[in-house]
Amino acid sequence: MRRAALLFRKDLRVLRRSPFLLAVLLLYPLVIAGLVGLVASYASAKPRVALVDDDILPAQITVGGRTFHVERTIDRVAQEVTLVRLEGEEAERQLRSGRIVALLRVPRGFVADLRSMARSPRLELETTRGGLSVRVTQQVQSLVYQLNRQLEDAYVEANLEYINLLVEGGTGNFLGREFDVLGLKRAEALLDELPPGPRLDRISEFVRVASAALGATDDALRATANPIELVEADDEGRTWALSAQAQSYALALTISFLALLLAAAALAAERDEGVFARLRRGLAGPGELVAAKTALAAAAAVALGLGIVLAFGAIIELGGVEGGQPWSRVPLLALGLALAGAAFGGLGALLGALARDARTASLVAILAVLPIVFLGLVPREVAPAAASVSDAFPFAHALRFFTAALFDLDPLGAAVREGAWLLGLALLFCTAARLALRRLDA
Amino acid sequence: MTTLLTARGVSRRYADLFVLEPCDLELRAGEAVALAGPNGAGKTTLLSILAGALDPTTGRVESSGRIGWAPQRPALYGKLTARENVELFARLEGVPPLPTDLPDRPAATLSVGQRQRLNLALAFLGSPRLLLLDEPTASLDPVRRQELWERLDGLCAGGGAVCFVTQDLEEVRRADRVGRVEDGRLAFR
Numbered sequence: 001m002r003r004a005a006l007l008f009r010k011d012l013r014v015l016r017r018s019p020f021l022l023a024v025l026l027l028y029p030l031v032i033a034g035l036v037g038l039v040a041s042y043a044s045a046k047p048r049v050a051l052v053d054d055d056i057l058p059a060q061i062t063v064g065g066r067t068f069h070v071e072r073t074i075d076r077v078a079q080e081v082t083l084v085r086l087e088g089e090e091a092e093r094q095l096r097s098g099r100i101v102a103l104l105r106v107p108r109g110f111v112a113d114l115r116s117m118a119r120s121p122r123l124e125l126e127t128t129r130g131g132l133s134v135r136v137t138q139q140v141q142s143l144v145y146q147l148n149r150q151l152e153d154a155y156v157e158a159n160l161e162y163i164n165l166l167v168e169g170g171t172g173n174f175l176g177r178e179f180d181v182l183g184l185k186r187a188e189a190l191l192d193e194l195p196p197g198p199r200l201d202r203i204s205e206f207v208r209v210a211s212a213a214l215g216a217t218d219d220a221l222r223a224t225a226n227p228i229e230l231v232e233a234d235d236e237g238r239t240w241a242l243s244a245q246a247q248s249y250a251l252a253l254t255i256s257f258l259a260l261l262l263a264a265a266a267l268a269a270e271r272d273e274g275v276f277a278r279l280r281r282g283l284a285g286p287g288e289l290v291a292a293k294t295a296l297a298a299a300a301a302v303a304l305g306l307g308i309v310l311a312f313g314a315i316i317e318l319g320g321v322e323g324g325q326p327w328s329r330v331p332l333l334a335l336g337l338a339l340a341g342a343a344f345g346g347l348g349a350l351l352g353a354l355a356r357d358a359r360t361a362s363l364v365a366i367l368a369v370l371p372i373v374f375l376g377l378v379p380r381e382v383a384p385a386a387a388s389v390s391d392a393f394p395f396a397h398a399l400r401f402f403t404a405a406l407f408d409l410d411p412l413g414a415a416v417r418e419g420a421w422l423l424g425l426a427l428l429f430c431t432a433a434r435l436a437l438r439r440l441d442a
Numbered sequence: 443m444t445t446l447l448t449a450r451g452v453s454r455r456y457a458d459l460f461v462l463e464p465c466d467l468e469l470r471a472g473e474a475v476a477l478a479g480p481n482g483a484g485k486t487t488l489l490s491i492l493a494g495a496l497d498p499t500t501g502r503v504e505s506s507g508r509i510g511w512a513p514q515r516p517a518l519y520g521k522l523t524a525r526e527n528v529e530l531f532a533r534l535e536g537v538p539p540l541p542t543d544l545p546d547r548p549a550a551t552l553s554v555g556q557r558q559r560l561n562l563a564l565a566f567l568g569s570p571r572l573l574l575l576d577e578p579t580a581s582l583d584p585v586r587r588q589e590l591w592e593r594l595d596g597l598c599a600g601g602g603a604v605c606f607v608t609q610d611l612e613e614v615r616r617a618d619r620v621g622r623v624e625d626g627r628l629a630f631r
């Protein structure tokens with residue numbers, strides 16, 4: 001291993017003397033991590049949904065005595081989608097071409113049904129086929145739920161007014177028809193003026209109990225409308241950008257690119273400089289060369305990874321973000337970074353051994369790392385086959401290791417399991433790289 | 443005379459193409475052997491096999507003592523200085539480094555001649571008894587060429603040997619034996 005150590009020190013020196021390459025190697029994966037983050041944000045961006053108003057909604061609608069400003073209400077509840085008003089034909093055309101992902105139609109008679117409070121008005125939804133349709137359906141369901149929440153208060157208020165009318169008596173209005181109600185309290189007063197008797201007592205008792213029962217209807221009616229109420233606490237958690245999950249993704253992404261590219265290019269560069277033939281005359285064998293490149297990748301992964309962790313930590317501490325940075329986990333994280341760097345370094349060394357020259361090796365490494373990363377980002381529940389393929393590469397294991405180290409209350413189990421995977425993959429790729437060097441350069 | 447290196451039936455084939463037909467070669471103490479022939483004849487391949495930088499497809503090479511090798515294209519780390527290159531390869535070989543008068547700047551920035559001198563300096567590391575040099579005087583100025591030949595003469599006089607590839611007839615005349623390599627076949631005249 002003395003010779004591997006000499007070559008490792010040489011590689012560090014060469015890297016230090018290549019500031020442009022070093023900057024690109026450090027910045028490129030960070031840029032990629034940022035871009036993937038942007039893409040992830042875009043994936044959760046609001047889908048475009050057409051609103052086709054066949055009923056010609058008025059500017060204001062009064063339901064149960066409460067007036068709703070239609071535009072303001074729609075803006076308030078449509079937070080998960082971008083609603084665009086379109087004519088029916090144009091909306092159908094855009095739905096077919098995919099410019100909008102869904103069409104929400106307000107059919108004729110909607111407002112009349114809404115005002116009547118006697119029949120549920122209907123909204124009609126059409127969606128495109130494919131991956132987004134489920135999500136859009138859920139978001140429109142959420143929109144309708146939000147609208148219902150707004151209306152439900154009005155309905156409850158209106159019903160309570162009817163109940164109050166029954167208790168107090170007076171003039172009411174239903175479906176545009178006015179009517180006069182005696183009311184329980186006025187009935188009780190009238191009963192008091194009648195001559196006493198056992199039958200009158202029974203009627204008076206009923207009126208008294210009914211008044212008391214209807215008086216308690218308020219809370220019961222609200223509870224029936226909301227059997228379970230979700231109370232949202234003030235948002236005191238950290239933003240997604242500073243979350244432990246974001247750190248895990250940033251670490252795994254940057255390490256993947258850096259370690260793979262570095263090891264692949266460094267090994268192929270030995271051949272480019274013509275030194276490989278000199279080394280194989282008993283100066284350093286394929287195993288020692290692969291070990292040196294793997295160690296280089298691991299060292300670079302630890303250095304860059306800890307830099308990212310420090311940067312995240314500084315922002316979190318300076319911003320006083322709740323939860324803080326888990327500093328006590330840094331040694332465990334450093335171990336994960338080293339193992340992930342070694343696994344990707346081994347894979348990079350294999351690519352470098354197969355590619356023959358540094359330019360080809362770098363290109364192949366970039367081409368290889370993208371599918372490896374994207375495979376690792378596919379949730380197992382969505383595509384089990386992709387997840388199984390991803391298990392054969394270090395990215396998903398590194399991601400799970402970092403997530404456990406930063407997130408889990410007791411990270412040891414996951415760290416040992418994923419660490420063993422990373423170590424196994426590192427040994428496997430290094431052995432393959434050694435064999436490739438021995439066979440191809442003999 | 444002591445035999446420093448023996449090659450028996452060594453050949454090299456890439457896919458179905460023999461770039462070097464099976465051949466035998468002995469390098470004995472005190473002699474200088476030249477390998478000459480047209481471009482692509484197999485001279486560099488033969489020398490690389492003798493140096494252990496390339497595995498023969500058939501045959502084997504046996505040697506006694508340290509062998510120095512200077513490939514046709516200088517094999518150096520361009521980002522390391524001349525001194526650092528010498529120190530690194532000396533450590534890898536486990537021999538003391540030799541002083542060099544080459545400029546202390548990255549090898550990639552040296553002139554072609556200076557790079558060739560560094561290439562030769564690495565061949566001399568560990569004071570080998572046998573030197574295998576591929577076109578050693580290419581890019582060297584006349585003074586350096588003369589210095590090199592004097593050094594090689596001294597090596598042979600001291601019981602060492604040298605085998606070199608050349609295209610130069612003047613240099614061929616310096617050899618005790620000349621091996622002609624043509625179409626992958628080696629023949630001594």
